Amino acid sequence: MKKDFLEEIKDPLALVREGQVVAANEAFRLLFHLEGLPVELRRLFEHYPADYGLFETRGKRLDGSLFEAEAVLLPFQDGQKQLLVRDVSQRRATEKMWLQAERLTAMGKLAGEIAHEINNPLGGILLYANLLREDLPEASPLLLHVDKIIKLATRCRIIAKALLNFGRPEDTLEEWVDLNQVVRDMFSLIEDHRLFKAVTVRWELAETLPFVQGNRSQLEQLTLNLIINAGEALAGQGHLVLRTYYQSREEVVVLEVEDDGPGIPPEIREKIFEPFFTTKKGGKGTGLGLAICHGIVKRHGGTIEVESQPGRTLFRVKLPKIHYE
Ligand SMILES: Nc1ncnc2c1ncn2[C@@H]1O[C@H](COP(=O)(O)OP(=O)(O)O)[C@@H](O)[C@H]1O
Ligand SMILES: [Mg+2]
Known part of the structure; x- marks a missing residue:
C-alpha cells in the first residue's frame, strides 16, 4: 500500500526513518541513481535538517556527481518522514545566466x-x-611633452568613442540587413591587414538567408569585432571560418566566427564580455570589443555565446529573423 502511494507521485519522493531512506518512488531512485534500500540520508545530501521543513542543499548521486536540490521534509505515519526533492540545477544555471546578462547590461x-x-x-x-x-x-x-599629451588624450578619445557605442538609443533598428553581405563587406575591409595575410579563410555562408531587422552599421561593428579578435588570436596564421545559416526551430539567423587559435581558458570565459577585460598586453587591447558586441546583440533581441577549447574558438551570434508586417 505504501509503495503504491509513493509511485502515484511524479516528483521524487521517499520515506525516511531514523536518518535512513527506507522507501522511494521511481523518480527518487532515478534522481539519485539508487540501487538498493535502505540508504543513509547523509550519503544523499550535503546537509539536511534535523527538523521538518524546507531546505536547500546539494544532492549527491551514488556515482559521486552533485546537483542543486530543493527539498522538504514532512511528518508521516509510524515515526516516518516524507522527503520530497527537486533537482533545480537547470533553474539555478538559468538564473545565473540572467544575472550575468543583467550585470553586463x-x-x-x-x-x-x-x-x-x-x-x-x-x-x-x-x-x-x-x-x-x-x-x-x-x-x-x-x-x-605636448606630443605625448596629444597622443595619450587621443587614445582616451578612441576608448570613449568606442564606449559611446554601447547605448545609442538614437540609432534605429529598422533596416533589413543581409548578414551574408555584412560578413563579406567586413572581411574585405580587413583582409589586407598583416594579421590576415597568412590566414586561410573558409567561407560557409548560407546560400539563402532571411534578413535580420536592425541597424546595419552596428551589425557591421559586431562582425568586425569578432573577426578581428579571431585574427588577433591566430596571430598571423591559422584558419578562420565564417559561417552563416538559418535555424528554423528558433527562427534565428546565426553567424559563427571560428578560429583554430589558442582558445580561451575556462577561468576567464565568464569575464570576456565585460568592458575593459582584456588579456592583450601593452595597450594592444581595450577590452571593449566583446562588451560592445554583447550590447549590440542584446539591442537586436539576440544572443551571443562562445565555445572554446585549446585549438578551437567559436563565437555564435543568433539574431531573430525579420518578421514582415
Ligand atoms: N577568438 C578568440 N580567441 C581567444 N581569445 C579571445 C578570442 N576573442 C576574444 N578573446 C579573449 O577575450 C578578451 C576580450 O576581447 P575583447 O572584448 O574583444 O577585448 P580586446 O580584444 O581589446 O582584448 C581578449 O583579450 C581575449 O583574451
Ligand atoms: Mg577585441
Missing part, C-alpha cells in the same frame, strides 16, 4: 554614461594641447 550602460561625461573635457584637453603645440617654437624641448 548595467556595466555597459554605466560605461556609456561615463564616456559621455568624459568626452567633452577630453575634447578640451586636445584642443588646448594643439593650441599650445602651435604656439611653441619649433626647437622647443617642450614639444615632446
Whole structure:
C-alpha cells in the first residue's frame, strides 16, 4: 500500500526513518541513481535538517556527481518522514545566466554614461594641447611633452568613442540587413591587414538567408569585432571560418566566427564580455570589443555565446529573423 502511494507521485519522493531512506518512488531512485534500500540520508545530501521543513542543499548521486536540490521534509505515519526533492540545477544555471546578462547590461550602460561625461573635457584637453603645440617654437624641448599629451588624450578619445557605442538609443533598428553581405563587406575591409595575410579563410555562408531587422552599421561593428579578435588570436596564421545559416526551430539567423587559435581558458570565459577585460598586453587591447558586441546583440533581441577549447574558438551570434508586417 505504501509503495503504491509513493509511485502515484511524479516528483521524487521517499520515506525516511531514523536518518535512513527506507522507501522511494521511481523518480527518487532515478534522481539519485539508487540501487538498493535502505540508504543513509547523509550519503544523499550535503546537509539536511534535523527538523521538518524546507531546505536547500546539494544532492549527491551514488556515482559521486552533485546537483542543486530543493527539498522538504514532512511528518508521516509510524515515526516516518516524507522527503520530497527537486533537482533545480537547470533553474539555478538559468538564473545565473540572467544575472550575468543583467550585470553586463548595467556595466555597459554605466560605461556609456561615463564616456559621455568624459568626452567633452577630453575634447578640451586636445584642443588646448594643439593650441599650445602651435604656439611653441619649433626647437622647443617642450614639444615632446605636448606630443605625448596629444597622443595619450587621443587614445582616451578612441576608448570613449568606442564606449559611446554601447547605448545609442538614437540609432534605429529598422533596416533589413543581409548578414551574408555584412560578413563579406567586413572581411574585405580587413583582409589586407598583416594579421590576415597568412590566414586561410573558409567561407560557409548560407546560400539563402532571411534578413535580420536592425541597424546595419552596428551589425557591421559586431562582425568586425569578432573577426578581428579571431585574427588577433591566430596571430598571423591559422584558419578562420565564417559561417552563416538559418535555424528554423528558433527562427534565428546565426553567424559563427571560428578560429583554430589558442582558445580561451575556462577561468576567464565568464569575464570576456565585460568592458575593459582584456588579456592583450601593452595597450594592444581595450577590452571593449566583446562588451560592445554583447550590447549590440542584446539591442537586436539576440544572443551571443562562445565555445572554446585549446585549438578551437567559436563565437555564435543568433539574431531573430525579420518578421514582415
Ligand atoms: N577568438 C578568440 N580567441 C581567444 N581569445 C579571445 C578570442 N576573442 C576574444 N578573446 C579573449 O577575450 C578578451 C576580450 O576581447 P575583447 O572584448 O574583444 O577585448 P580586446 O580584444 O581589446 O582584448 C581578449 O583579450 C581575449 O583574451
Ligand atoms: Mg577585441
